[in-house]
Amino acid sequence: MTRWRRPAWWSVLLTVAAAVLFVRLGVWQLDRADYKETLVRRYAAAATAPPVPFDRIAAAPPAEAFPRVVVHGHWLGDRVYLLDNPRHDAHGGVEVYAPLALPDDSRLLLVDLGFLPGAGRAKLPPLPAGEASLHGLYLPPPGVGLELGGDALAGQTQWPKTTIYLDLDQVAGDLGRPLYPRVLALDADPAVAYQRVHAFDFSSMPPSRHRAYAFQWFSLAVAVLAIFLVLHRKRRPRRTDNR
Incomplete structure (x- = not known):
């Protein structure tokens, strides 16, 4: 039967605080991934939308729209x-x-x-x-x-x-x-020398990278809890042969 040592109050506090922090950071990264995917979808829809007169939105373009x-x-x-x-x-x-x-x-x-x-x-x-x-x-x-x-x-x-x-x-x-x-x-034009592939610029931090960071944060939360359990598990005393 597994036996456990009574942990100090500060070790419990630090473990819970670290685990909560890592989980919140992971959730934040997932939120960022969802947000950027929404922007990508809006961008894709805008690329095929009918054009509107520039003066309608020139000085104050709609936020997070293209x-x-x-x-x-x-x-x-x-x-x-x-x-x-x-x-x-x-x-x-x-x-x-x-x-x-x-x-x-x-x-x-x-x-x-x-x-x-x-x-x-x-x-x-x-x-x-x-x-x-x-x-x-x-x-x-x-x-x-x-x-x-x-x-x-x-x-x-x-x-x-x-x-x-x-x-x-x-x-x-x-x-x-x-x-x-x-x-x-x-807009793209095959008659000109310029390459016009204006993909929305998430090359430095695409949604997939946010999800990878989220996985890392969640893994750290699990690791903190595992370390806490390992450190507070009592080792069974070694059996000695007195014969």
Whole structure:
């Protein structure tokens, strides 16, 4: 029969607290996975939805939604930005952005033209010019990380300008005009050189990774309880032979 040692009160408290914490972290990770899967479904639905006029949602886009819009304007094609760390870049290349000026509007709309594998300044196709009618998804800009050295755009004098993070505030300051809070990711077009696969960016933390972290947290909770039981189980005394 298994015998148990009476545990100290502090060991019980620490074990319960740790187990509860790990379980709550696991549940939180599962919630994050469900949340991101909801965003992915919304994104997929938006990609095939009929476009709405841009001015309906331009300044205040619906939260956690990705409206497909149609917009008219003219290109500022001589002001192009190259993002050289796009997440879907497997062979080297740049994501190309150009501002679009809308009629009677001081704000500019930054347009994601698409990805060019293996491209740089010297290999850009002809840049857009003139009037344009565009369709695409109105998306949050790429995430901004820690850019050592500050604003990389301010010190560049030649166009196109290159950056490893696309900060809309920096771009607005560089252009000298305010920008809309999101970017327009153009619909795919086989007639252009750009690759336009604007999969919603969860490459660094997809839903599956959240579930893997949840499993780890739940495993830690089980491990804490198992360690507690092992440490407080009395060992049977060894039998000695007195013959």
